[in-house]
Amino acid sequence: MGENLNTQWPIITELDKQRVLECLEEGRLWRGNAKYIFEFEKSFSELHGVDFCLSVTNGTHALELALESLGIGSGDEVLIPAYTFISTATAVLIRNAIPIPVEVCEDTYCINPLRIEEQITSKTKAIIPVHIAGHACDMDEIMKIAGKHNLYIIEDCAHAHGSVYKEKPLGSFGDVGTFSFQASKVMTAGEGGAFITKSKEVWEKASLIFNCGRPMGATYDHLLLSSNYRMSELQAALLLGQIDRLKKQIETRNSNTQFLNKCVKNIDGIRPQQRKEYATVQGYSMYMFRYQKEYFNNLPREMFINYLIDNGIPAFKTYPIFFETSLFDNLKEKYTQFHHYNRDIQYSSDDFPISKKISEEVVWIPHYYLFHDQIDLERTAQIIRKFVEVYD
Numbered sequence: 001m002g003e004n005l006n007t008q009w010p011i012i013t014e015l016d017k018q019r020v021l022e023c024l025e026e027g028r029l030w031r032g033n034a035k036y037i038f039e040f041e042k043s044f045s046e047l048h049g050v051d052f053c054l055s056v057t058n059g060t061h062a063l064e065l066a067l068e069s070l071g072i073g074s075g076d077e078v079l080i081p082a083y084t085f086i087s088t089a090t091a092v093l094i095r096n097a098i099p100i101p102v103e104v105c106e107d108t109y110c111i112n113p114l115r116i117e118e119q120i121t122s123k124t125k126a127i128i129p130v131h132i133a134g135h136a137c138d139m140d141e142i143m144k145i146a147g148k149h150n151l152y153i154i155e156d157c158a159h160a161h162g163s164v165y166k167e168k169p170l171g172s173f174g175d176v177g178t179f180s181f182q183a184s185k186v187m188t189a190g191e192g193g194a195f196i197t198k199s200k201e202v203w204e205k206a207s208l209i210f211n212c213g214r215p216m217g218a219t220y221d222h223l224l225l226s227s228n229y230r231m232s233e234l235q236a237a238l239l240l241g242q243i244d245r246l247k248k249q250i251e252t253r254n255s256n257t258q259f260l261n262k263c264v265k266n267i268d269g270i271r272p273q274q275r276k277e278y279a280t281v282q283g284y285s286m287y288m289f290r291y292q293k294e295y296f297n298n299l300p301r302e303m304f305i306n307y308l309i310d311n312g313i314p315a316f317k318t319y320p321i322f323f324e325t326s327l328f329d330n331l332k333e334k335y336t337q338f339h340h341y342n343r344d345i346q347y348s349s350d351d352f353p354i355s356k357k358i359s360e361e362v363v364w365i366p367h368y369y370l371f372h373d374q375i376d377l378e379r380t381a382q383i384i385r386k387f388v389e390v391y392d
């Protein structure tokens, strides 16, 4: 039992190993004498249809760097989906700005454009759409709202490497797109991240901020107060080959997702994430579905997940609503930006019933499970079907 949990991930080829070894042998470990970092940045920005890319330490820092590069700071409001991984919210808090939740869509789990404008105030500076499991947010609608209210867009693409909205790659709509290469993502160096932009000006600003405020080169004059967000050459050596493999892997995950969707179609209470027509390429950084316990004699989600794991299917519960985590307790005591905040900010999950339902119901299976063959996927559906029988 459980022997399939770590199927084939990460995939590391002979070429990947050769590149890492070459860096070690040549003493090329950091940006200062890098080769692969620059090849990676060129190739990754081409993949996403933009001119500029910075490779960074992780996806969380990429978001922080994005907000900082766009000048978002003290007391500014930033709209984010109520349902997302915590970094989307903490990056805003760390800038002394205020994350304002927006309700998500019931079928795609992505931010609902129809619910954005109700949260806009004179202090709103930006929106961070999160492309959940590589499913594109409705970017035409979001860009329209951003244009009308003069807001920045930062796309959190931590799930969306290589994913596309209509004809255009995700990460290329907004002012900045941010990516993660942490171990669970579809491209990985264990840790790592990327910051992409179409704007030379934003890229130049970010290039300073991510390098201790220091222009690249020999100077010790630091132009502004900031931190160090640089990726290492070894990470780039591991990532470079993954760009070439991405498209084929997405095709495999896509066809296996469609197959698995068919297998679970007639199981009441299992509702996979829906795909809109505009999400023309979805990377499936995870297979997500709602587990509706009322169809399973109210057996709790935790029990269902443990049952899957016992049967060799890796499974996890999804994120809570971001403000339901403990770090959002006692806001006014803990965070200076809330001390003088005039707006009556009361984060309440009652105002976000869809996000609440999704955070309570969604189960996800990691993307590498979608590299299994159809026999395994059919068996997965059978195992799910037997859940109630086994436990009742």
Ligand SMILES: *Cc1c(COP(=O)(O)O)cnc(C)c1O
Pocket: 058, 059, 060, 061, 084, 085, 087, 088, 130, 156, 158, 159, 179, 180, 181, 182, 191, 192, 193
């Ligand atoms: C993983 C993730 C991040 C953060 O990336 P790290 O590299 O782990 O810091 C941000 N946003 C979302 C939606 C993520 O899933």
